[in-house]
Amino acid sequence: MKLFNFICDATREVIKGGPLYYSWMAFLLLVMIFAANSYGYQLEHGLLVTNMRDQVSWGLYIANFTFMVGVAAAAVLLVIPAYIYDFQAIKEIVILGELMAFTAIIMCLAFIMVDLGRPDRFWHILPGLGILNLPFSMLSWDFIVLNGYLVLNMLIPFYLLYTGYIGQEPNKKWIMPFIILSIPWAISIHTVTAFLYNPLPGRPFWNTAILAPRFLASAFCSGPAIIVLVFQIIRRFSNIKIQDAALFKLAEMMAYAMFFNLFLLVAELFKEYYSATVHLAPMQYLMQGLHGHNALVPWIWTAITLNVSAFVIFLLLRNIRNLKLLNIGCVMIIIGVWIEKGMGLIVPGFVPDTLGEIYEYLPSSTEVMVSLGILALGAFIYTTLAKVAIAIDTGRLRRQ
Amino acid sequence: MKEESDINLTRRLLVKTLMAGAAATMLPLSQAYGAASAIDWAAFFQKRFQELTPQEIGRLIIRLEAKYKKTYGRDIKVKTTPPIDNVEFAYALNLSKCIGCRRCVYSCAQENNLSRKPHQIHYIRVLRFQSGPIDFEKAQHYYDPREVPETGYFYVPVQCQHCRKAPCVKVCPIKATWTEKDGTVVVDYDWCIGCRYCMAACPYKGRNFNWAEPQIPPEEINPNTHYLGNRPRMKNVVEKCTFCVHRSREGRYPACVEACPVGARKFGNLLDINSEVRQIIETKRVFRLKEDLNTDPRFFYFFHS
Numbered sequence: 089m090k091l092f093n094f095i096c097d098a099t100r101e102v103i104k105g106g107p108l109y110y111s112w113m114a115f116l117l118l119v120m121i122f123a124a125n126s127y128g129y130q131l132e133h134g135l136l137v138t139n140m141r142d143q144v145s146w147g148l149y150i151a152n153f154t155f156m157v158g159v160a161a162a163a164v165l166l167v168i169p170a171y172i173y174d175f176q177a178i179k180e181i182v183i184l185g186e187l188m189a190f191t192a193i194i195m196c197l198a199f200i201m202v203d204l205g206r207p208d209r210f211w212h213i214l215p216g217l218g219i220l221n222l223p224f225s226m227l228s229w230d231f232i233v234l235n236g237y238l239v240l241n242m243l244i245p246f247y248l249l250y251t252g253y254i255g256q257e258p259n260k261k262w263i264m265p266f267i268i269l270s271i272p273w274a275i276s277i278h279t280v281t282a283f284l285y286n287p288l289p290g291r292p293f294w295n296t297a298i299l300a301p302r303f304l305a306s307a308f309c310s311g312p313a314i315i316v317l318v319f320q321i322i323r324r325f326s327n328i329k330i331q332d333a334a335l336f337k338l339a340e341m342m343a344y345a346m347f348f349n350l351f352l353l354v355a356e357l358f359k360e361y362y363s364a365t366v367h368l369a370p371m372q373y374l375m376q377g378l379h380g381h382n383a384l385v386p387w388i389w390t391a392i393t394l395n396v397s398a399f400v401i402f403l404l405l406r407n408i409r410n411l412k413l414l415n416i417g418c419v420m421i422i423i424g425v426w427i428e429k430g431m432g433l434i435v436p437g438f439v440p441d442t443l444g445e446i447y448e449y450l451p452s453s454t455e456v457m458v459s460l461g462i463l464a465l466g467a468f469i470y471t472t473l474a475k476v477a478i479a480i481d482t483g484r485l486r487r488q
Numbered sequence: 489m490k491e492e493s494d495i496n497l498t499r500r501l502l503v504k505t506l507m508a509g510a511a512a513t514m515l516p517l518s519q520a521y522g523a524a525s526a527i528d529w530a531a532f533f534q535k536r537f538q539e540l541t542p543q544e545i546g547r548l549i550i551r552l553e554a555k556y557k558k559t560y561g562r563d564i565k566v567k568t569t570p571p572i573d574n575v576e577f578a579y580a581l582n583l584s585k586c587i588g589c590r591r592c593v594y595s596c597a598q599e600n601n602l603s604r605k606p607h608q609i610h611y612i613r614v615l616r617f618q619s620g621p622i623d624f625e626k627a628q629h630y631y632d633p634r635e636v637p638e639t640g641y642f643y644v645p646v647q648c649q650h651c652r653k654a655p656c657v658k659v660c661p662i663k664a665t666w667t668e669k670d671g672t673v674v675v676d677y678d679w680c681i682g683c684r685y686c687m688a689a690c691p692y693k694g695r696n697f698n699w700a701e702p703q704i705p706p707e708e709i710n711p712n713t714h715y716l717g718n719r720p721r722m723k724n725v726v727e728k729c730t731f732c733v734h735r736s737r738e739g740r741y742p743a744c745v746e747a748c749p750v751g752a753r754k755f756g757n758l759l760d761i762n763s764e765v766r767q768i769i770e771t772k773r774v775f776r777l778k779e780d781l782n783t784d785p786r787f788f789y790f791f792h793s
Contacts, residue, residue, distance in 0.1 A: 134607075134724050135699050140699075205723070206681045207681075219539075219663050227661035288655065442692060443624050443627060443692070445693075
């Protein structure tokens, strides 16, 4: 009964809202409808409508998937200070971070779904119904850890919000093990995702032991950057209190992460360029172009410029506590990491291909539209979840 | 009050946009689902080939043959010939003889019912190199000479290497591809979800994806097919060379071996010490592509004029 009330009240909270709220949701729905249209087109004509081909068989979808796994994993940067170090400013908002992780995983699964040639056969990978190639396939493992993380980040905020709604103290003994578990699990989702690309000997660009550390380092930059921006938007449009201290704490962690990220990039560049084996080719294609093909060169240099500038900004932020500067830094990091880890990581893995052919990939309009639709889906889901969470957190939504 | 009417206005606007958008979406989506509704449920719930009982395989073949009859208006035989005992297939290619004519490429496409359009598929790629070392980065993938062989060039045909430690088989998340007892790496096209992880894993470009619904003129269809080989495929699944499983299991050579005008292609049973491939491996200096990756291919190259 209590649960039923909770669901009803939460639904009512989602349906109610001001003009701004409705316009925002309508806008997102509209984007999703256009994207559904594009996806229908892709279903009908096959993946030929993307710019992926046998030479570059993964593209924008898998790039976005990889980026979003990082966003999901980054929630751990709120969970650790909140629950392990009892950092009050972050404890107040950790639920919003967990909901972000939940949303990011939904988006990851959506990006996988649209990349699949045969979404109608999706059940083949469902445990129980289909067949998983365990322990060999890293994709089977990734599917398991992503779904596990999805469940954890559904269970934990739901429980905390529900107890808040019925006005009870959460039972720490019951929920803490799940929270603790979510920390290594967050690390695991991004590690296993790196392990998808990492162990393929035919793809020297990915076949490097520092790929997983690089993934984690960049995730701990871009994830919090998104959180910092979203939290300020939430603060503006609702009456929840989010202290600057929480934002600057995140900024501090991002500075460390970006240092480590850049350091790993330098290590990778040094190893490839100094040894200069045949495996240098994809790195050359990415950084300077290869045999006159240089589609990715402007992208990666944009990313490096943004990441290095953002790092300088985050160092300055230790002394100058300026929100505007913080936000500029965050935007730079999001774009920089998205390029570095998306287009800059997935595509060079395929260029030149295993037999030396160069096929220059840039996403088709269908791929761009479908990807925007999934971003809109994520924004839609997160808005509804955050709205309910804020209503309960501020005490506005309580069981009557 | 004013705010209330604003909200109503926004709501009406929202509903209107949604309806318009929904209508626009219905068209291509309904086409997609129209195609989906044509799919029979037996196909949807079909199990992985290796899990099927002989009875289920029998029913499956009847269903497939009826479907192909409907699609192409011709009787297409779908065999399920099992691997022969004590046979491990291997391939040997004489680079001294190859003249780069690509007859193997086109006879393979013909024999294996490869998609002609809108996306053309070839299992064999013949790479052209300028005299010198085999450096893939300098390989020419598309060449169009008046006649072959050309002076100053040599040719290296590459197809699935049927590795003993196949990276593609290892990475498939759902076991849709595996190595048969006779050493051929095959795909269950009806189980593949089209994730293309195998293509990322393959170091030899040995796998092809049907980026669109494969189209073959009905009169060009080869009606002698195998479930794990050259039966007509569908869009958005991976396919590959199977050493012509429909022929090799009946003691015939793969189509590429027969098509080669200079006898550069040799095929046979590795376990038979008298077979031609075995003799080549034992008496010639053979090499395999990317030996350093430890994929242990069953495809050998050699030089012998």
